[in-house]
Amino acid sequence: MSNPVLAQFMTEFLAGRLRLVDLTQTLAPEFPTIVLPPEFGQAWPFRIEEISRYDERGPAWYWNNFSMSEHTGTHFDAPVHWVSGKDLPDNTVDSIPVENFIAAACVIDVSAESAENPDFLLTIDYVKRWEEQHGRIPERAWVLLRTDWSKRVTPKEYLNMAEDGAHSPGPDAEVVPWLIRERNVHGFGTESVGTDAGQAHHLNPPYPCHYFMHGNNRYGLQCLTNLDQLPPQGALIFAAPLKIRNGSGSPLRVMAIVTNG
């Protein structure tokens, strides 16, 4: 006998009481990719070349070749991405249990603070205040940081580079282990180019979100958009990376299911 929950889901969905929100940026060559010091290896940006378009290269069909890194565009970070997660079980995109690709989401809106201070860091106190207003973060939920960074349309505004590097918001070094230990979160997601703040190499440890999340077999999502369309609590996230053998991450389509109205 079929489970009535799924049938009810479809009924609600078709009636428009449930809605899908696309949290994915369009893959385009000009979309910025994280920039490392030039002497390091660099992630490839998205590149696309037409194979044929109903022409002499293929008369009835249109298709493209594309290339990019595992960490280009809206993408998923697997635990193996960071050295702290290198020896954990099921730490690659192809070995992560599929159940982990569905999880609830808490959306913490720091857009006002980020507009004022591009180096804004999320703290434990901030999260506690957020919980007083919106309820406790449930177990195994994504924590998504809404910064409105996705509304910065030019690469210059989005990467926000100064002579001392990038300036974009992220979590501080205390809140990340706290979220794991005290709230058992599923992972952390951001609108900016990485889960960590632009200046996170100066935190202790450097890149704390990568370090602690992946070191505890948790996941990352970055370059998200449309977080302003999600409620603080109650959205469900479907985020399944490509099944790349031993992959450290992957571009993906991130969908949120929310109740309408």
Place this chain on the structure above:
Amino acid sequence: MTDPLVKPKKKNPVERTRLPTRPPAPRSRAAQGLTRAAAEGVFEMQTCGDCGALQYPPREVCHQCLSERLVWKDADPRGTLIATTVLRHSNDLYFRERLPWKVGTVKMAAGPSVVAHVHEDCAEGGAVRLALKLDRSGQAVLHALPEKDTPNMNDAPQLRESTCDPKFRRVLVSDGKSAMGLAVARAMLDAGANAVFLGDPTSWKTVKAFDALVASDPRVQPVELDVTDTDSVDRLAASIGGKVEILVNTAAYLRDGGILGRKDVILARDAFEVNVLGMMRLAQAFGPGMGFRAADGSNNAVAWVNILSIHALAALPARGAWSASMAAALSAAQTLRAEFAGAGVRVMNVFPGPIDEEWEQLTPPPKLAPAAVAKAIVQGLQGGLEDVYVGDIAEELRTRLRENHKAVERELGQ
């Protein structure tokens, strides 16, 4: 003196664009010795290795002693203009559009009498100096020039047919944020370019010198251009492709590292992506438009410039992946030269030695200032050259490659 070139008017958009035609191109294989000299801007004549006779036109054997031991040697370019005539009619498509055309006979101090294109500032009976130049077919022709430079002599329409002077032309510099790109842009402005489109491959990154150059001269127009991104190249060509008369590809990717010592080919791929495929993308996007405008008035599209390296000719194993990309880029440039030949757009390859820029930090001097390379590029365009070797290291390597390329291989590998 020559009338100075006037700044070309804006194009009348409802008039048909004159399509390129070519002067007669066939030459004997022996005559290609002149082409090689003209391509590099030197004056050489075929000389007999046995009796020492100098001959023109080049032949298979010596006209005096029938020896087959013929060599190309520097020759004295001086002579006397003994007769001139002005062509006012021609059945040749190329010349009939460029009449009147002055030709003449020059008695060379070195012996032969030759027929040459005659500069308007040369008087019959007077002393002249001969120069070998490439015509729009890419073949060597002799130009009789005034013995000493005359005012505006490079503006003479007949001479301008053999050169690619940036004066009043619009130049695209593909990467304007590198030291080389900035130097080339400045040199083009100094040479009288009408506009410099300054490519910006990293709009997210502030480069003060780039911003300063853009602010300093209204002729500079910054344009977004990343040669690794087909879409970016196509978008720019769709917007300014019809205005580019000289394209200088300054986009370059240089990194240390050989082949065996690495675990991946990512560095090599990145080098090829910029240095080889980037050139091809630019060519596919901008080439057809430039070819179409190759005879479009006094600011016709004339030149495609690739900044390569002397290591396109001999690998530097310490930078093996990059060297391979340089060799591939040279090969691609040769194909472009053949493909542009029909339109008469010149492909000029520049072969510098090490350049004084950040990725050559550990290279010991002598290193070329980017401005010195840029100057050589402008001079090469003004002279109508095809191959430009810049600096002592490049010149020396080239000479030694001719003498014993195996020795060069062993020494660069140490």
